[in-house]
Amino acid sequence: MRAPVRDTNMSLIHTLDLCAVAVCAITATLEAHRRDLDLFGVAVIAVIAGIGGGTVRDILLGRLPVYWVHDPIYVVVGIAASVATFFLGRRLSIPKNFFLLPDAFGLALFTVIGTTVALNLQVHWFIAALMGVITGVFGGVIRDILCNEVPLIFRTDIYATASLVGALLLILLDTLGLERLSSILIAMLVTVSLRLAAIRWHIHLPRLRPHP
Amino acid sequence: MRAPVRDTNMSLIHTLDLCAVAVCAITATLEAHRRDLDLFGVAVIAVIAGIGGGTVRDILLGRLPVYWVHDPIYVVVGIAASVATFFLGRRLSIPKNFFLLPDAFGLALFTVIGTTVALNLQVHWFIAALMGVITGVFGGVIRDILCNEVPLIFRTDIYATASLVGALLLILLDTLGLERLSSILIAMLVTVSLRLAAIRWHIHLPRLRPHP
Amino acid sequence: MRAPVRDTNMSLIHTLDLCAVAVCAITATLEAHRRDLDLFGVAVIAVIAGIGGGTVRDILLGRLPVYWVHDPIYVVVGIAASVATFFLGRRLSIPKNFFLLPDAFGLALFTVIGTTVALNLQVHWFIAALMGVITGVFGGVIRDILCNEVPLIFRTDIYATASLVGALLLILLDTLGLERLSSILIAMLVTVSLRLAAIRWHIHLPRLRPHP
Numbered sequence: 001m002r003a004p005v006r007d008t009n010m011s012l013i014h015t016l017d018l019c020a021v022a023v024c025a026i027t028a029t030l031e032a033h034r035r036d037l038d039l040f041g042v043a044v045i046a047v048i049a050g051i052g053g054g055t056v057r058d059i060l061l062g063r064l065p066v067y068w069v070h071d072p073i074y075v076v077v078g079i080a081a082s083v084a085t086f087f088l089g090r091r092l093s094i095p096k097n098f099f100l101l102p103d104a105f106g107l108a109l110f111t112v113i114g115t116t117v118a119l120n121l122q123v124h125w126f127i128a129a130l131m132g133v134i135t136g137v138f139g140g141v142i143r144d145i146l147c148n149e150v151p152l153i154f155r156t157d158i159y160a161t162a163s164l165v166g167a168l169l170l171i172l173l174d175t176l177g178l179e180r181l182s183s184i185l186i187a188m189l190v191t192v193s194l195r196l197a198a199i200r201w202h203i204h205l206p207r208l209r210p211h212p
Numbered sequence: 213m214r215a216p217v218r219d220t221n222m223s224l225i226h227t228l229d230l231c232a233v234a235v236c237a238i239t240a241t242l243e244a245h246r247r248d249l250d251l252f253g254v255a256v257i258a259v260i261a262g263i264g265g266g267t268v269r270d271i272l273l274g275r276l277p278v279y280w281v282h283d284p285i286y287v288v289v290g291i292a293a294s295v296a297t298f299f300l301g302r303r304l305s306i307p308k309n310f311f312l313l314p315d316a317f318g319l320a321l322f323t324v325i326g327t328t329v330a331l332n333l334q335v336h337w338f339i340a341a342l343m344g345v346i347t348g349v350f351g352g353v354i355r356d357i358l359c360n361e362v363p364l365i366f367r368t369d370i371y372a373t374a375s376l377v378g379a380l381l382l383i384l385l386d387t388l389g390l391e392r393l394s395s396i397l398i399a400m401l402v403t404v405s406l407r408l409a410a411i412r413w414h415i416h417l418p419r420l421r422p423h424p
Numbered sequence: 425m426r427a428p429v430r431d432t433n434m435s436l437i438h439t440l441d442l443c444a445v446a447v448c449a450i451t452a453t454l455e456a457h458r459r460d461l462d463l464f465g466v467a468v469i470a471v472i473a474g475i476g477g478g479t480v481r482d483i484l485l486g487r488l489p490v491y492w493v494h495d496p497i498y499v500v501v502g503i504a505a506s507v508a509t510f511f512l513g514r515r516l517s518i519p520k521n522f523f524l525l526p527d528a529f530g531l532a533l534f535t536v537i538g539t540t541v542a543l544n545l546q547v548h549w550f551i552a553a554l555m556g557v558i559t560g561v562f563g564g565v566i567r568d569i570l571c572n573e574v575p576l577i578f579r580t581d582i583y584a585t586a587s588l589v590g591a592l593l594l595i596l597l598d599t600l601g602l603e604r605l606s607s608i609l610i611a612m613l614v615t616v617s618l619r620l621a622a623i624r625w626h627i628h629l630p631r632l633r634p635h636p
Contacts, residue, residue: 038416040373041366055272060479062488064274065335072338123489126496141570146353148362150572154465161464250628252585253578267484276486277547284550358565360574 017113020106021050021074022081027099028143029085039086045146046082047075052139057114057131061121100199101192104162108191111136111163112184115170125171132167133160158198166191229325232318233262233286234293239311240355241297251298257358258294259287264351269326269343273333312411313404316374320403323348323375324396327382337383344379345372370410378403441537444530445474445498446505451523452567453509463510469570470506471499476563481538481555485545524623525616531587532615535560536608539591549595556591557584582622590615 028049032042051074058066068074114135118128137153137160144151153160166187173183197203240261244254263286270278280286326347330340349365349372356363365372378399385395409415452473456466475498482490492498538559542552561577561584568575577583590611597607621627 037362037366040370041363044366044372059271059483059488060490061493062490064271064276064488065333066272066274069273069335069339072336072342075342076338121489123493124496126500127493130499145357145569146363146366148360148572150461151465151570154461154468154570158464160468249574249578252582253575256578256584271483276483276488277545278484278486281485281547281551284548284554287554288550357569358575358578360572 013109013113016109018073018077019102020109021078023099023102023106024050024139025078025081026085027103029082030089030099032147039083042086043079043082045143046085047078048146049139049143050078050081051075052142053110053135053137054114054139056138056142057117057135060134061118061123061131063117063121100196104192104195105188107136107159107163107195108166108188110139111166111191112170112187115167115187116180116184119171119174125175128171129164129167132170133163136160136163136167158194158203162191162194162198165194225321225325228321230285230289231314232321233290235311235314235318236262236351237290237293238297239315241294242301242311244359251295254298255291255294257355258297259290260358261351261355262290262293263287264354265322265347265349266326266351268350268354269329269347272346273330273335273343275329275333312408316404316407317400319348319371319375319407320378320400322351323378323403324382324399327379327399328392328396331383331386337387340383341376341379344382345375348372348375348379370406370415374403374406374410377406437533437537440533442497442501443526444533445502447523447526447530448474448563449502449505450509451527453506454513454523456571463507466510467503467506469567470509471502472570473563473567474502474505475499476566477534477559477561478538478563480562480566481541481559484558485542485547485555487541487545524620528586528616528619529612531560531583531619532590532612534563535587535590535615536594536611539594539611540604540608543595543598549599552595553588553591556594557587560584560587560591582618582627586615586618586622589618 025046028046029042032045037045051068055066055068058064111132115128115132117135118131119125123131140153141151169190170183170187173186174180178186237258240258241254244257249257263280267278267280270276323344327340327344329347330343331337335343352365353363381402382395382399385398386392390398449470452470453466456469461469475492479490479492482488535556539552539556541559542555543549547555564577565575593614594607594611597610598604602610
């Protein structure tokens with residue numbers, strides 16, 4: 001593995017990461033509209049949607065305490081985004097598609113961050129890709145379990161597949177010797193494109209036909 | 213941070229902590245009455261209700277193995293309380309309100325223990341408060357997920373809020389230089405009072421009105 | 425505790441362990457037939473059913489990164505078994521009872537592996553037995569939670585009890601000075617027999633009668 005990207009890049013990624021947490025918290029809060037939850041419940045579910053994936057990744061890899069214990073700003077941003085959405089969301093009428101692009105961007109960003117974190121720990125490339133996917137999608141999985149639903153990503157189009165392709169591409173480009181930052185940008189572009197293409201043309205994986 | 217409280221206090225807190233685990237296990241067993249669970253299922257859910265919050269806290273903070281691996285008495289007390297309730301609960305007819313006070317006391321105790329554990333690890337005060345709330349309420353969250361319900365604390369009055377206020381008060385008093393034990397007792401008193409007041413006068417946080 | 429069993433035994437156990445993961449993944453995939461899940465969802469749930477118990481055990485004991493991070497073959501075997509079952513399962517019509525014996529064998533194997541891992545860490549014998557049961561049954565618990573069901577082991581016959589008896593027997597024989605491998609084989613035999621006897625004669629633990 002090569003040295004980590006420069007400090008300016010790290011601080012750019014940190015800022016983007018916080019934006020992705022905020023987007024996750026906002027969409028989770030809007031979805032919670034349908035349920036009989038109080039402000040506390042909505043905020044907790046929103047924060048978990050934002051930081052859950054990275055938390056599971058850190059626990060499995062043994063990077064403890066988990067990342068937001070050292071950097072509470074992640075939790076603060078998640079709570080702030082959720083509370084603001086909770087009170088504004090009643091008045092504003094946000095079109096359903098408004099968050100599709102930010103959401104795809106968040107998936108891509110979480111995926112490359114998770115993969116990079118694992119690569120820096122020198123784990124097997126397959127595990128690094130898995131950690132990218134876990135970081136990308138497990139916040140949503142825990143959110144859905146807390147809301148007592150079968151997690152959306154198990155039922156819907158190629159959300160997690162887009163994340164997996166992005167993680168594998170990042171690792172491939174990295175192995176081929178491309179600069180880390182370029183690999184990250186290309187992997188993110190492909191993940192976002194795949195995700196949006198899947199939504200636009202209703203692409204999905206094979207599905208089991210229920211037994212008659 | 214100051215030195216930990218004296219040994220007599222620690223052993224008092226240990227005893228109270230075991231009582232709180234027993235109360236959690238008893239109430240979880242009584243609630244499980246409504247479900248088609250066997251003795252094993254009830255006992256597991258009861259033990260998890262008692263030790264789940266502290267377990268999640270220890271994992272997130274990296275205090276591994278988790279606390280009850282070193283001190284199996286927690287699990288034994290939880291199982292014993294649950295099995296006794298399982299067999300006695302059919303004969304005795306315990307009034308529903310009987311456990312409101314012990315339950316509020318358990319919430320307060322778990323909260324101050326979680327907050328103190330985190331403070332002793334020198335984490336950010338905001339994270340310490342969060343760990344107090346997690347210790348206080350996450351046993352119940354996991355219990356409800358295992359029972360396939362939306363966790364009660366996301367739907368109901370100010371259970372978790374009482375825990376948060378207690379944790380923040382403990383940290384404030386600690387920062388102001390009050391003796392740790394006094395801070396703990398005041399924070400617990402406020403948490404119990406808030407919880408009982410919320411039950412008595414049906415105080416609750418803002419709630420989302422479902423979309424029509 | 426004595427030295428770990430010889431290398432040939434370890435590699436035998438490793439192979440059997442992979443078989444148990446495959447069996448878990450296959451049965452989870454067959455069960456998922458009833459749900460509207462895509463290939464990704466089925467594969468994830470199948471892998472988690474196979475490796476979830478050992479993962480929870482490793483996290484609670486602080487053996488991090490969890491075992492499959494060092495040894496990705498577990499995840500690969502789980503995915504391969506699930507994908508093959510996904511596509512073949514539609515054509516083949518596998519009788520429901522076909523997997524009862526492999527499944528009981530997997531339970532027994534996971535139990536003795538979990539117990540042995542914990543014994544090697546010198547924890548209290550009661551915790552070692554608990555870790556055996558967690559390794560044996562928690563993969564299925566997480567699988568059921570992801571599928572939005574009350575975990576099967578809380579509702580059904582003596583699945584977990586067979587695991588507990590096996591774990592306690594292994595520890596007893598170990599304490600009495602029997603060679604580790606012999607203890608393991610006897611404990612597995614008893615666990616498998618108990619499980620099959622429970623299925624055959626519908627033995628189950630006391631159950632709560634729901635309130636009228």
